[in-house]
Amino acid sequence: MSKTVAFFGASAGVGLAALKTTLAAGHHCIALCRVPAKLTSIFPASTTPNLTVIAGNAHDVAAVSKCLQASPGKFVDIVVSTIGAKPVMNGMRPGIDDAEVCRKGMATLIEALAEVRKNGLVGGPHIIVGSTTGMSKFGRDIPLAMIPLYHVALKVPHQDKGIMEERLVASGEGFTIVRPSFFAGGESDKKIRVGIEDPKTGRESEAIGYTISREDVGKWITESLILQRDAKYDNKIAMITH
Ligand SMILES: *[C@@H]1O[C@H](CO)[C@@H](O)[C@H](O)[C@H]1NC(C)=O
Numbered sequence: 232m233s234k235t236v237a238f239f240g241a242s243a244g245v246g247l248a249a250l251k252t253t254l255a256a257g258h259h260c261i262a263l264c265r266v267p268a269k270l271t272s273i274f275p276a277s278t279t280p281n282l283t284v285i286a287g288n289a290h291d292v293a294a295v296s297k298c299l300q301a302s303p304g305k306f307v308d309i310v311v312s313t314i315g316a317k318p319v320m321n322g323m324r325p326g327i328d329d330a331e332v333c334r335k336g337m338a339t340l341i342e343a344l345a346e347v348r349k350n351g352l353v354g355g356p357h358i359i360v361g362s363t364t365g366m367s368k369f370g371r372d373i374p375l376a377m378i379p380l381y382h383v384a385l386k387v388p389h390q391d392k393g394i395m396e397e398r399l400v401a402s403g404e405g406f407t408i409v410r411p412s413f414f415a416g417g418e419s420d421k422k423i424r425v426g427i428e429d430p431k432t433g434r435e436s437e438a439i440g441y442t443i444s445r446e447d448v449g450k451w452i453t454e455s456l457i458l459q460r461d462a463k464y465d466n467k468i469a470m471i472t473h
Contacts, residue, residue: 235301236457237356238262239289239336240314242269245361245411248449249311253457254282261298261307263287289314289336295343299356306347306356309457312336313361316388330387333362333395341402357465358406359456360399361448362392364413364470369433372426372470374441377413396468400430407456407464412472415442419473423451426470427463440472447473 241250241262254260254274259281264270267284274282287294289312301307314336316327329335337360344355364372365381366389373381381389399406408430426438451471455461 233258234308234457235259235261236309236311237298237307239295239298239310239312239340240361241311242266244313244315244414244445245448245452246311246313247273248446249313249452249457250282250449252450252453254279256453256458257281258457259283259301261285261301263289263294263298290332290339292339292343292346295339296346299343299347300352304352306352306354308356310340310356310358311360311452311457312340312358315361316391327388331391333388333391334398337395337398337402341398341404344404355404357456357460358399358404359452360395360406360408362396362408362410362468363389364410364472365389366393367410367428367434367468367470369428372410372437372439373412374439377441380413396430406466408468409448409452409456410468410470411443411448412440412470413442414445414448417444418446418450419444421447421473423447424472425455428468428470429466430468435467438470438472443471443473 236253238250240246242264261283263285267286270284285297316329316332319328396408424438427435
């Protein structure tokens with residue numbers, strides 16, 4: 232059966248890889264994008280009839296609400312949110328363009344779901360969000376050698392992702408949080424290892440590794456959470472690495 236999946240942040244990286252593989256499997260996709268040409272240049276309308284690109288910002292409740300309906304009166308089946316900050320230079324110092332991009336995006340999504348329900352829609356999509364390793368409350372999930380990088384250089388974006396995760400867990404929506412290890416380039420056919428955490432009760436299994444590619448994370452999301460959904464990931468955190 233064909234599913235409808237809404238994507239936020241799919242113009243690059245993990246989101247783009249998940250969008251590509253979901254479309255290739257014949258499902259319907261709706262993607263919110265500030266600059267639609269970024270997506271329509273990759274997926275021309277003539278050859279990609281199952282993709283609807285909506286222009287807008289993931290921090291705008293009205294724009295996000297438009298993406299949440301598969302058809303009038305019916306929620307999309309799944310939401311994949313992989314929005315994140317972009318690296319920028321602040322003078323001579325590398326930084327990011329918005330230190331609160333993820334937490335604001337999650338607040339917007341939760342508000343948009345409430346808005347759409349006010350119009351009589353029932354149920355709701357399964358929400359998949361891209362987060363990161365290095366911030367587990369239940370023990371180390373990265374190699375020891377990577378601790379300085381995570382705790383110094385990546386502190387600000389990781390705080391933001393932490394708040395995003397907390398908001399999602401507290402929302403009562405159904406979800407899977409995906410925490411990939413550090414991103415390395417390229418696609419690979421290396422085996423993917425998965426650890427699982429329950430945000431309330433703690434770690435169920437462990438997978439500690441250095442890196443994974445964005446392509447592989449996107450493909451894993453499509454295969455494990457979209458095309459079929461393994462119930463062991465419902466309302467859980469999946470830590471994935473090579
Ligand atoms: C579009 O979606 C339908 C299912 O609704 C599917 O049968 C068809 O193959 C898809 N088309 C493409 C080009 O993927």
